[in-house]
Amino acid sequence: MRNASRRGSxxxxxxxxxxxxxxxxxxxxxxxxxxxxxxxxxxAVVRINTHINPEGRTVQGLGRARExxxxxxxxxxxxxxxxxxxxxxxxxxxxxxxGHTVPADVVGYDHExxxxxxxxxxxxxxxxxxxxxxxxxxxxxxxxxxxxxxxAMVGGAYVVAKREFAGSWEYMLEDALFTAPPHxxxxxxxxxxxxxxxxxxxxxxxxxxxxxxxxxxxxMFVPIDRxxxxxxxxxxxxRKSGPARPWLGLNTDEVRGRLFVSRVTPDGPAEKAGIKRxxxxxxxxxxxxxxxxxxxxxxxxxxxxxxSIALDVLQDSQVKRLDVKSINRLDHLKLKSTF
Numbered sequence: 001m002r003n004a005s006r007r008g009s010x011x012x013x014x015x016x017x018x019x020x021x022x023x024x025x026x027x028x029x030x031x032x033x034x035x036x037x038x039x040x041x042x043x044a045v046v047r048i049n050t051h052i053n054p055e056g057r058t059v060q061g062l063g064r065a066r067e068x069x070x071x072x073x074x075x076x077x078x079x080x081x082x083x084x085x086x087x088x089x090x091x092x093x094x095x096x097x098x099g100h101t102v103p104a105d106v107v108g109y110d111h112e113x114x115x116x117x118x119x120x121x122x123x124x125x126x127x128x129x130x131x132x133x134x135x136x137x138x139x140x141x142x143x144x145x146x147x148x149x150x151x152a153m154v155g156g157a158y159v160v161a162k163r164e165f166a167g168s169w170e171y172m173l174e175d176a177l178f179t180a181p182p183h184x185x186x187x188x189x190x191x192x193x194x195x196x197x198x199x200x201x202x203x204x205x206x207x208x209x210x211x212x213x214x215x216x217x218x219x220m221f222v223p224i225d226r227x228x229x230x231x232x233x234x235x236x237x238x239r240k241s242g243p244a245r246p247w248l249g250l251n252t253d254e255v256r257g258r259l260f261v262s263r264v265t266p267d268g269p270a271e272k273a274g275i276k277r278x279x280x281x282x283x284x285x286x287x288x289x290x291x292x293x294x295x296x297x298x299x300x301x302x303x304x305x306x307x308s309i310a311l312d313v314l315q316d317s318q319v320k321r322l323d324v325k326s327i328n329r330l331d332h333l334k335l336k337s338t339f
Contacts, residue, residue, distance in 0.1 A: 038144075039151045044072040044129040045190050047095040047148035048081055048104070048118060053334045056088035057265070068187035069147045070094065070118060071198055072128050077102075077120030078235075080227065081188040082203050083109045086116040088334050094120045097150040108234030111329050112245065113226040114171065114203055117234050129190060132197030134177060134223030137162065144192040145202065145219065147185035155183045157219075160210045165220055166293040167204075168251045168262060170329070173222065178209040180218030191221045199224050239330055243304035246326030248311075252281060254292040261313070268332060273324040275313060282319060283312030305331075 048070040052059055062084055070081035079094055086092060092104040102124060107117035137143075139159055147153045157179040165176035177200045183189055191200030200221030209218025230240045249268020252259050259281040264271045281295060282288060285302065289295035302309050305328035312321050 038154060040127065041129070041192070041196050042146040042151060042154055042190070043097055043126050045146045045148055045153075046070050046072060046079065046097070046124070046126070048079065048085060048188065049093050049095065050086045050089040051091040053088045053090050056334045057332060058084070058088050069185065069189045069202070071188075071190045071201065072124060072126050073131065073198070074128050077104075077122070077124045078107070078128075079104065079118040079120065080198075080201060081116050081118065082201050082222065083111070083114050083116035085188055086118060092118050094118065094124065095148070096124060096126060097148065106238075108238040109330070109335070110230055110234060110240050111171070111247075112240070113173075113230065114222045115201065115227055115230075115234070129192075130197045131224055131227070132193050132195060132199040134175070134199045134225045137177060137193060137199055137223075142194065143179060143199070145179065145183040145186070145189050146192060147183065147187075147189040147202070149185070153185060155181075157181060157183065160216070160218060163211055164293055166254075166291075166296060168253050168292070170247055170250065170252075170296065172293055172296050173226075175223050175225075177221040177223055178206065178211070178218050179221065180209045180216050182209075182217050182219050186219045189219075238335070244328040244330065245300050246302060246305050246307050246309060247329035247332070248299065248309060248324050248326055249332070250275065250281075252292060252295065257291075259289060259292060259295055265332075269324050269326055273311075273322045274320075275311070275322060275324070276315060280314040281311060282314055285310045286312065299326075305329075 050066045052064045066085045068085040070079040073080050087109050089106050093101050094104045095101045102120045104118040104120045107119050109116045141159045143157050145155045145157050160180045161178040164174050166172045182205050186202035189202035190198055193199045200223050203222050204220040206220050207217050208215050210216055233241045249265030249270045251263035253262045261279040284298035309324045309326055
């Protein structure tokens, strides 16, 4: 999202170019397993257009008009997408691959997974895509990545890593899926396994899909297994039930082992506590975080949203302890016009 570009180009993965022949082979395998043409399978991948509350907290970073892909996952027009495309939206529409446009209601958003849900207000007459199990995906597995636009926007890829991902915006997945080569339209794209089932939703383009010293570019997908436990809550209430993680309103970048504050959310908890852009986080309640992921774990281990987090920050050449009164991020967003 904020640390990754939203435009990409199809290049190499670990030195191997995915040719059109490889894509055709994957497509044929899926078609044979499902007894359907790939064109029919990916008809469930639609374009979504959203219009965001002008007072929305995410407008500065993400804009007021957003476009990307979504995946129809039931016969009543429920569309799964990546949440940054629709969070704080007051209006949305779904466009199928024939150009048919249907208004959609915003159903729910989950910050922890990154998923968002919309529902078309009338039948889409599209076959839903079945949900697979991302836990069964293995490194090296061939997959298809499909964005809106039909078969022309289907690309072949390999799963090059299943690993932890920590984003600067207080976001972490322990089981993110990384594929290469990158797909040029990844936002909300469908990651499809050899059985023709949905196993992930596109979130980012990254420069280190494999991880470590390998800098091959690729995409990061949110695993579909993160949806099942929260789907009922999102449909019923627009958000996951139960206590939320504490949110501070910080963007933090890990640079050469140090945690630099790159952005402080206006009127957020960190700003109110006196944290500034350029500060360096050196401790959580007196304990030094090893890296960005460890920083999040230490913060989230302090309790649920509402708990005060004691952050030690290097500010103006001095280490200061600042108490940050955390909140639920969803309570900070402008969501009342949607759900």
